[in-house]
């Protein structure tokens with residue numbers, strides 16, 4: 632069995648505390664990275680934009696506010712995360728849909744942009760998901776991916792490692808009452824592709840103009856490209 636069912640249950644369980652935990656754990660930086668994602672995704676005009684693994688909806692809500700002419704879909708396979716998203720952004724024109732990133736229920740060449748925050752670390756095979764995203768993007772459409780990335784072994788590494796190994800799980804215990812979910816975050820970050828490797832996987836999936844930028848002492852990566 633793949634990662635899917637365990638990941639789905641984990642996000643269903645932490646959904647009510649997810650946003651507070653995000654703000655505290657990132658020291659309030661997380662919305663800045665999402666704004667960068669929105670800038671890179673650009674204006675879809677009157678076309679459709681998909682935010683995959685939308686969770687509680689922050690990226691797609693920022694998109695809708697920034698570029699109000701588009702048609703927005705926020706998709707996720709955790710129904711509890713989608714429920715939180717709907718509650719938070721009920722006043723915005725966003726269509727919330729249940730869907731699995733491995734097998735998207737959308738036709739070829741449907742979207743002007745596809746964004747996703749913290750998805751690829753959670754799937755069995757990044758290449759399978761990226762090929763699926765490539766399929767649903769229109770030619771010339773933009774992809775933007777936000778995720779954690781394994782820190783480099785520089786002078787800051789011992790402090791960053793300490794924060795990931797002990798700080799984040801401890802915050803998870805007190806804020807989200809779920810230390811295991813946040814130990815998983817640490818493990819899946821340390822075991823994830825390095826930023827340059829991930830850029831190569833984007834290229835293998837067919838994307839062109841692939842590049843990336845790191846944030847938060849090299850622990851966050853934002854990748855982008857075009858179909």
Ligand SMILES: C[S@@+](CC[C@H](N)C(=O)[O-])C[C@H]1O[C@@H](n2cnc3c(N)ncnc32)[C@H](O)[C@@H]1O
Pocket residue numbers: 635638639642683684685686687688689690706707708709712730731732733747748749750753754
């Ligand atoms: C860490 S949350 C990120 C939420 C949001 N993108 C953000 O910026 O806060 C990861 C989300 O990915 C979703 N997810 C993980 N694997 C998925 C899959 N195969 N298909 C759809 N959603 C998935 C989870 O349910 C969860 O809501």
